[in-house]
Amino acid sequence: MKLTTVSAVQLLAAVAFLQPASGASNSSSKAPTLPLSTDSTFNFDFLIPLGLALTGGSDISPVLSVANNVAAGNMTSYYYEFYKLANYTKKQAEDPVNAYDPINVRDTWFSTSNYFRRADFLIHQNWSNPDILTLWAEQTSAFNKAIAALPVPGKRIRLPAKKGNFTVEAIWYGASTNKTAKLPTLVVGNGFDAAQEDSYHNFCAPAVLRGWNCITYEGPGQNTVRRYQDVGFIPNWEDVGIPVVDWLYETKSDVVDKDRLAILGNSFGALLNLRVAAFDPRIKAVVAIDGIWDFYTSAIAPIPADLVPLFEAGKQQEFDSKMLEARDTNQLSTTAAWGLDQGLWSFYTHSPFEFLTKAKEFEVSDFVKNITVPVFIGNAEFDVFVAGQPARLKQALGELGTLHAFNGSAGYHCQTGATQEMVRAFFAWLNKTFPKPVKQS
Structure with missing residues (x-):
């Protein structure tokens, strides 16, 4: 059974409000900006690090290069390209020649931190993935070096x-x-x-x-x-x-x-x-x-229409089984898959039913x-x-x-x-x- 019966607008909007990386969709046929990916979720996600360039948190061409190299909808590709960029930028931040310029130190470490956060963004499906901790240690260390170089x-x-x-x-x-x-x-x-x-x-x-x-x-x-x-x-x-x-x-x-x-x-x-x-x-x-x-209204929206009655009827075991199967077999859109991964991880539950139940609070x-x-x-x-x-x-x-x-x-x-x-x-x-x-x- 293929669980993709909801509309594209529902899937893209499902977790749109949850954070500025979880999707934004245009209700008309024309996007408000030049698309950076044929995957609308990735397109939106690339705008996040680009936006941080305004205050020294990234550089524009390197992020556009990542966007050019990431395969649409491929979360592993997204991780890998930002991970490469993070380590490349970290090497520049560690170059002793930059130590004499506090602005170089600050901005390069800020960018390094941002790129490590981007690499982490889509990897929360498997809680035992060691990168969830190692990438965060990298981003935190880089950010600490950057804020230490602020005027205050x-x-x-x-x-x-x-x-x-x-x-x-x-x-x-x-x-x-x-x-x-x-x-x-x-x-x-x-x-x-x-x-x-x-x-x-x-x-x-x-x-x-x-x-x-x-x-x-x-x-x-x-x-x-x-x-x-x-x-x-x-x-x-x-x-x-x-x-x-x-x-x-x-x-x-x-x-x-x-x-x-x-x-x-x-x-x-x-x-x-x-x-x-x-x-x-x-x-x-x-x-x-x-x-x-x-x-809750946003959390329930990406759920395939034929599974919603299971949740509403309180059939937790059947609902969880079908939702997790849909995720494991790649039957969800990028936005819906990411939203489920992040929802389970951030609400500290392996049960989609429990996540949605908690969302009502x-x-x-x-x-x-x-x-x-x-x-x-x-x-x-x-x-x-x-x-x-x-x-x-x-x-x-x-x-x-x-x-x-x-x-x-x-x-x-x-x-x-x-x-x-x-x-x-x-x-x-x-x-x-x-x-x-x-x-x-």
Whole structure:
């Protein structure tokens, strides 16, 4: 039985909102950008490292060379080409001639780290694959060398959760060496798959340039915590985000303007970080890139139509068997296959049934009444599966919500490849929301 009865739009959109690598699809026949692969998922995935070039996280031609060499839909090919590029770039970073130029050191290590993360991206089907750990050790080491070479070096911190048996992994980026300058501060949390190292390039580098402190963090189900603590996503995400705000209050009160403290959630992270704001009144504004209402709707969408009734009827054993068979025999699209791999891995389960059941626990309606601060809501034109979700979030928030349309080439999920337009839009909103304090004469 061939389990490919859903439409191409359903398959491509299925996990579109989960993170800026999980797919973006155009509802019309014309793509908003020049295709880099005949596989639409790979096309989108190549835009991710290209987008990081804006802040020193990659070089353009090497990524285009990878795109040229990767066989469409071949996950092994994708891994291999980025792995080669990562090691090639690492060798350049280690060249002693670069040691005399801190910008060379910084950018080359940033690119090395990015390429190792790309090589890791599609290999989570087999949890025992040693590359899941070795590639992450490489990317972390490279990234640490890069942030050590920033004008204000970045700092990794580990924060014990006050509830739950896990430790929050975070990175602090100060915007000034002035130890008494109280500056606006942005807390950044990702979602389904992207790393906090990606968040530096997409959000923190632009924030620091604008005079904002920035801190990124990861919790259960996310890259570092999932790998080294063996814990999957939890719905009570306030237990992850509140310790980060506690740390800011306890250790950075001299440099954090508490009246200008915002939290940003990227992709699935938009839902997670809205929840943090709902339970922590110290957060004064939220940026939701993009506006997500519920996780389950997206998680169920790629499931072949003839298998959905099995899940809905609670037939776990039969549902799991048929889903895993479809994956093992390559009957799923690249997007659906990757979404299943990442869903099982990040929710720490080998059961597709359990993954989807857990997905039902993540919905903004559960806590939206507790949100009392302004929210910027991104609404990407070509993120077809979440069409309507940002508007639904806006409707629920009423005057607290600002819906911002990202169209055309900025219309991919989370504005992938259009970082400049994205940060320009939400920082303009933040500056309006948080006017600069009037200096007392």
